[in-house]
Each structure stands twice: as structure tokens, then as C-alpha cells.
Amino acid sequence: MKERQGIRVALVLLYLVLGTRGSTKTIIQWENASEILTYPQVNKTMMQDGDVYDCIDVNRQPALNHPFLKDHKIQMKPSSFPIGVNINSSVLHVASQADLPIVECSTGMVPILRSSRRDQTTSHNTDQFINKDVQIEEAGIRYSDDLHGVQATINVYEPKVYKDSEGYSQTGIQIDNGPMGHLDSITAFYSVSPSYFGDSFARFHVGWRDGVSNKVCFDHNCPGFVQVSYNVGLGGRLQHVSVYNGPQYAIDIFIFKDPKTNNWWLVYGQDKIPLGYWPSSLFTHMKDKGSFSFWGGHVSRPTASPHYPQMGSGHFASEGYGKAAFIGSIQIVDKNNKLVTPNEHKQLVGSSDLRKYTVDGYRVSKDGMHIYYGGPGNFV
Incomplete structure (x- = not known):
């Protein structure tokens, strides 16, 4: 496909970015989980990879330690699903399902990743993240509309990231609302x-930010996301990842607003x-509701570092299925609580740096939108 105008997403997946082009200043509020999270009762401890x-x-x-969730009664399952959602869908998937990190906790429990491992690997550079100049690049689809949910099938790879660069590479779906600076x-x-x-x-993660405190959180690093799954370990390793020109694996992710409780649910897989x-x-x-969304890949590196991470498979989008990473079955939940294909006139497809990351193969069908995306960065 002909590359469309390059895009830069206003809110990146984990960072609050101040600025729109080139080098950007970031305010990153990493929280020390051990200072926030207290566990009154640990039923048992498990290992996973x-x-x-x-x-x-x-x-x-x-x-439930969040001040806004005092006396919150946990909702164990959605009150309903949007109109048009198929549970155990018979639609043929072109990739096998990757497995989320599984931890064998008992029913009625939830697995929480200990912070000690992360503290050991990052204590030396946590302070360096504050007000650091970083370079942000993205490739994917940006969409503006009234949104009550978003979903996609995301091809899973393990892109190469220089170990000493303090960079990262990630792919996912995001939904936002609010004015700039208070999203x-x-x-x-x-x-x-x-x-x-x-x-x-x-590794599989969830993240969020509230526009009042501007605090960026993920998994259970600060209180807010209510987990109901007793065996999925947030922050853990995904099993079965795609191989270039080999077997392909994907995760089906769906975020939607419960019309009865207004909670934003995250469900996984064809079985939702x-x-x-x-x-x-x-x-x-x-x-x-949300007002805009993003499906795609995102990389970051300090501006002082010459090392651009790979995105997706590490190959350009023009290589197609089995070689370039894809995001498919892209759909939204509209104001009528119905799962529909996005309006192609309300989206922008592209990359912030076509020399390193591209988008190709864009198409729209009854099953949603589909793109290939990614690139080598400056890996050769």
C-alpha cells in the first residue's frame, strides 16, 4: 500500500510525553511497588519462568488500596458483552493463540508478581528515567470517534532491544479521552x-493513566486495575512467540465498557x-467513553543512545504474512454498544519514521481492519 502521512500518537503506551516531534521530554513516575502494595495474606508463592x-x-x-476504591465491591465478570461479540467464534484465525503467563493460584486468589526482581534490575537507573530525553517512534493506526471498546488480534514476536540502551519495544491497543496533558x-x-x-x-502487561494525577501505572505496580483471573500472571512471559518465516502466534485482546457498571473490562482469547x-x-x-485509540507498535530509546530497537518482527511491513508482524480483526464498540468495523474515514495509518518502521497491507473487511507493521530500527 502507499504509505500515508506519518503519525505520532499523543499519549504513548507507558509514558507521558511532552512535545510532538524529535527529542521529547518525559515525566515518568515509576512507583516503588514495595512501598505501595501491602499483602495482608499470602496464600502461597509460585514460580513461573x-x-x-x-x-x-x-x-x-x-x-483496592486505591483511595477511590474504598469499599469497592469486586465485579467478577462483565454484566454483558457488546452486541455482535461471538464467544467461541468459529472464524478461522491465521495464527495460533499465544499463551498468557499462567500461575496456578487457587480459585478466589490472584497472582501478583513480586517487585524484588524488578527492583534489582532497575534500582540503579530509576532516577535516571526522570526528565530524560527520549526518542519515541510509532507505527500503526490512530482512530478518533466515540469509543466504548476496542479489540484486535496481535501477532506476537520478541523484537530485539539493545540490553544496555534502556530502550523498549511494545505492541498493543490503547483507548484514551481528555485534553492534552490530562488524558x-x-x-x-x-x-x-x-x-x-x-x-x-x-511479557504481557496492562496499563492506565488518570488525567488528574498524570500518574502512569502498569500491572499491579500501583493500585487501580482489579484482577479477577486466578491464574494469569500480569507482567509474565508469553509462551509461544512467532518465528520469522515460521509458525505464527497471536493474542486476542478486547477492552470494552460494561454498560451497567461503566467499568472498563479486559478479556482475552476467542473465548473472551x-x-x-x-x-x-x-x-x-x-x-x-473514549475519544481516540491506537493499534500498533511503539519503541523508545534515550536520545543519547544510537540504538533504535526493532519493532514487531524486526522486518518491514512490505514482507507480509509470516515475515512482518500484523495486527488484525481491528474493531470498535460504538455508541450503540455494538461491535463494528471502524469507519475508515476516521483513521490515520502510518509511521513516525519510515526509514526504520513501516506500515503496509492495510485493508478493511467485515471482520475489521488489518495491517502489517514494524521494522529493524538500526539493527542489521
């Missing part, structure tokens, strides 16, 4: 971040398994 998880009573999980935002994504986790695995939700009370501008 070297990560340590504590199984916590669902009613005593970190989310509410929620997102689900996978990320490769060696400087933060000490490895190069693709509930993972948890962001309570509407966390937000100012997203209590009712």
Missing part, C-alpha cells in the same frame, strides 16, 4: 524491555476470558 508470584485473596489485592488512558500490550526486566522475553477491569471511578474523562 523465573518470576516469583504471590497468590493473594482477590478481595485483598493491591487494586485518561487504558492499554493492554506485550513488551520487550531488557533494562527493566533483565531479559528479552515478550475475563482478566479484570479498570473501575470507572479511576477516571475523569473516561467514565462514559
Whole structure:
């Protein structure tokens, strides 16, 4: 396809960015989880691929430490799904399902990743993240409309990121609302971040920001996201990732607003398994709806570093299926609570740096939008 105008997303998936082009100043509010999260009762401790998880009573999980969630009654499943959502859909998928990180906690418990591993790998550079000049690049689809949900099938790779660069590469879906500088935002994504986790695995995360405090949070690093799944370990390694010119794996992610409670739900897979939700009370501008969204890849590096991470498979979008990463089955939930294909006249497709990352293969069908995206950065 002909490349469209390059895009720069106003709110990146994990960072509050001040500025629109070139080098940007960031305000990153990494919280020390050990200072925020207290576990009154640990049922048992589990290991998953070297990560340590504590199984916590669902009613005593970190989310409920948020001041806005005092006396919050946990909603264990959505009150309903949007019109047109197919559970156990028979639609043929071109890629196998990647497995979310599974931790064998008991029913009624939720797994919480311990912070000690992350503290050990990042304590030396946490302060350096504050007010650091970073270079942000994105490639994907940006969409503006009244939004009550977004979904996509996301091809999972493990893009290469220089271990000592403090950069990262991630792909996901995001929905936002609010004025610049005070955006509410929620997102689900996978990320490769060696400087933060000490490895190069693709890990599954959720994130959010409220426009009042401007605090950026992910997983259980600060209270807010209410987990209901007893066996999915947020922040853990995804199993089965795609291989260039080989087997392909993907994750099906769906975020939507519960029309009865106004909570924003995250469900996974063709079976729409509930993972948890962001309570509407966390937000100012997203209590009712979102106003814009992003599906695509995102990379970051310090401006002082010459090392651009890979995005997606690390190959340009023009290489197509099995070689370039894809995002497919892109749909939205409209104001009538119906799952529909986005209006192609309200979207912008492109890349912020066509020399390093591209978008191609854009198409629209009854099953939604589809793109290939990504690139090598400056890996050769």
C-alpha cells in the first residue's frame, strides 16, 4: 500500500510525553511497588519462568488500596458483552493463540508478581528515567470517534532491544479521552524491555493513566486495575512467540465498557476470558467513553543512545504474512454498544519514521481492519 502521512500518537503506551516531534521530554513516575502494595495474606508463592508470584485473596489485592476504591465491591465478570461479540467464534484465525503467563493460584486468589526482581534490575537507573530525553517512534493506526471498546488480534514476536540502551519495544491497543496533558488512558500490550526486566522475553502487561494525577501505572505496580483471573500472571512471559518465516502466534485482546457498571473490562482469547477491569471511578474523562485509540507498535530509546530497537518482527511491513508482524480483526464498540468495523474515514495509518518502521497491507473487511507493521530500527 502507499504509505500515508506519518503519525505520532499523543499519549504513548507507558509514558507521558511532552512535545510532538524529535527529542521529547518525559515525566515518568515509576512507583516503588514495595512501598505501595501491602499483602495482608499470602496464600502461597509460585514460580513461573523465573518470576516469583504471590497468590493473594482477590478481595485483598493491591487494586483496592486505591483511595477511590474504598469499599469497592469486586465485579467478577462483565454484566454483558457488546452486541455482535461471538464467544467461541468459529472464524478461522491465521495464527495460533499465544499463551498468557499462567500461575496456578487457587480459585478466589490472584497472582501478583513480586517487585524484588524488578527492583534489582532497575534500582540503579530509576532516577535516571526522570526528565530524560527520549526518542519515541510509532507505527500503526490512530482512530478518533466515540469509543466504548476496542479489540484486535496481535501477532506476537520478541523484537530485539539493545540490553544496555534502556530502550523498549511494545505492541498493543490503547483507548484514551481528555485534553492534552490530562488524558485518561487504558492499554493492554506485550513488551520487550531488557533494562527493566533483565531479559528479552515478550511479557504481557496492562496499563492506565488518570488525567488528574498524570500518574502512569502498569500491572499491579500501583493500585487501580482489579484482577479477577486466578491464574494469569500480569507482567509474565508469553509462551509461544512467532518465528520469522515460521509458525505464527497471536493474542486476542478486547477492552470494552460494561454498560451497567461503566467499568472498563479486559478479556482475552476467542473465548473472551475475563482478566479484570479498570473501575470507572479511576477516571475523569473516561467514565462514559473514549475519544481516540491506537493499534500498533511503539519503541523508545534515550536520545543519547544510537540504538533504535526493532519493532514487531524486526522486518518491514512490505514482507507480509509470516515475515512482518500484523495486527488484525481491528474493531470498535460504538455508541450503540455494538461491535463494528471502524469507519475508515476516521483513521490515520502510518509511521513516525519510515526509514526504520513501516506500515503496509492495510485493508478493511467485515471482520475489521488489518495491517502489517514494524521494522529493524538500526539493527542489521
